[in-house]
Amino acid sequence: MSTGVAEAADQMCTSDPRSGGLLRLATCGSVDDGKSTLVGRLLYDTKSVLADQATAIEEVSRRRGQDGPDLALLTDGLRAEREQGITIDVAYRYFATPRRRFILADTPGHVQYTRNMVTGASTADLAVVLVDAGKGVVAQTMRHGAIAALLRVPHVVLAVNKMDTVGYRESAFTAIADEFTQRTRELGVADVTAIPMSALTGDNVVEPSTRMDWYGGGTLLSHLENVPVGADPIDTPLRLPVQYVIRHPSERRQAVERWSAGQLASGRLKVGDGVVVRPSGASSTVVGLSVLGKETDSVWAPQSVAVRLADEIDVSRGDMLTAGRAPRMLRHITAHVCHLHDRPLRARQRVLLKHATRTVPALVDRIDYGMDVTDARRLPCPDGLSANDIGGVQIRTAEPLPIDDYLENRRTGSFLLIDPQDGATLSAGMVDTRTSDGGPGAGAAH
Structure with a gap:
């Protein structure tokens, strides 16, 4: 259930696999919980908005009679969405800070777009579930929590938004956080971090709030920058689905070499490792690895790689190179x-x-x-x-x-x-x- 956008961006992960250089997150919430404003605030306050984009948003906001820029327009880019005031499709956004790069899937809030939320969260490392502090936990909140549990999203952030509408009261936040945490724990969600915030005013999104001194945790951005991502690929079984086979002449061997190319779904691979080809069961040893046209000694998920095996065995598109625990x-x-x-x-x-x-x-x-x-x-x-x-x-x-x-x-x-x-x-x-x-x-x- 992978998405082409997320997979393409994963190719940038060529540093140490445990560095957590890329975080994939999905935002979800009920209609009018302020999700688009929150995403816009993240982009705006992290300086991830181009000057012409900011100018266009300010112009549209002025035409609507608004005093300041409507940050929701940074994500609700389609004309139909702007006219209806809702987010319909999954919109992928990219931004970065000095600590980490992010791919954000902004998913719609309507019940009839549940499938869009599944698409956006299917590759996410973290889901941000928004709740309107004035409304509390509603059916759609639990729907998104249940989908995050079903998809085994490793981390969930409960963003209790619009705290300005309840006077920034600690009791309002605590009641919502306790209810959501308890109900999602019953569904199998193990890691929930609750953060009180106001996307409209910027409280606890990128900058710490001065209005909620009772809150001792970090901002949403600080949590996104520091949450651990993924398992160590050294400890996970190798899975390399073969996308295509490359054949080209070799000056070293004066013969045609066969390289099996694809994106590592999990695990790590080194020259000299033994692999088993599924479904045939044939086995061989890795004698060459190439990333972006340059040979290397080791690779790890989710890098894309071409692999040369020691033996002339049949490997085709749709096969899978495996090692460790067998599928x-x-x-x-x-x-x-x-x-x-x-x-x-x-x-x-x-x-x-x-x-x-x-x-x-x-x-x-x-x-x-x-x-x-x-x-x-x-x-x-x-x-x-x-x-x-x-x-x-x-x-x-x-x-x-x-x-x-x-x-x-x-x-x-x-x-x-x-x-x-x-x-x-x-x-x-x-x-x-x-x-x-x-x-x-x-x-x-x-």
Whole structure:
């Protein structure tokens, strides 16, 4: 369920893998909680706004009769969004401070755009869930908290916004923070940091507030700059989905060399390491690594790399180079899916399943249940899953796939379901290998 924008930006991570140089975050919240203003404040106060952008925002704000610049316009860039005063699509923004670089997915707040929030949060290291201090925790707040839990977003920030509307009272903040933390803990969210703020006035967004001396924590930006990101790739199993194979003449060997290229989904790889090619099971040793056309001794996730193996074994697009704990080879898959398309997903429906760089025919065997994402209750869904629905499904693939549990590896534990007729993306899925089954051989799905 990866996004091209996030993957492209990941290529910049060529420094030490434990340095945490890049943080991917998603912002979410109910309509009118001030999410767009918060994102605008982050961009504006970190000097991430170009001069012509600032001038344009000031001009639009003046035409609306506003005293100061409407920072929400920095993210609500589409004309339709401006006219309606809401954020419709996922907007990706980039900014940086001396300590860290950021990719921010600004997701919509309406219930009918739940699928957009899933898209934006699927690759996030951290989710910022906004709450209006005057309204408190509402159903949409818990919907976003539940989705963050389902997607296993490692860190959640509860941004209690509009503290200026409640007189900056500590009691108002504490009540909201306690309720959200307790309810999301029951859903499986382990790390919640609550921050009182006002995006409109700038309190505790980038600069510390002088109006809430009872608060002893840091600002939102300081938390984003210091939160730990990712696991040490040395300790995670190697997963390298092969995107394409490069063949070119070698002056050293007077022969054609084959390099398998792709983006590391997890793990670290060094010259001399042994690898196993999935699904064939063939093994070899790494004798060459190349990043951006320059040979190197080691690489780590999420770098893109070309790998040369010692043996002339068959490696093609869709294969996966692995090391360490082996992935399970699955044909019968149990998963949660978020349905993205306006056409329903139904039992016995033929689909294409895209896992990493491999796409295979598949069949939706069963739809076991839908889910009330405000409290994770399971619901019957006899008519299938409609747009924005989340549910549990059983899928059978035409051939075994090397899959990890989503809890352990979000990249190789996720997949997309695609309509074989028109190529439309139907659903995004998260695999539960504990209840999945390898299946009898590699025959076609039927």
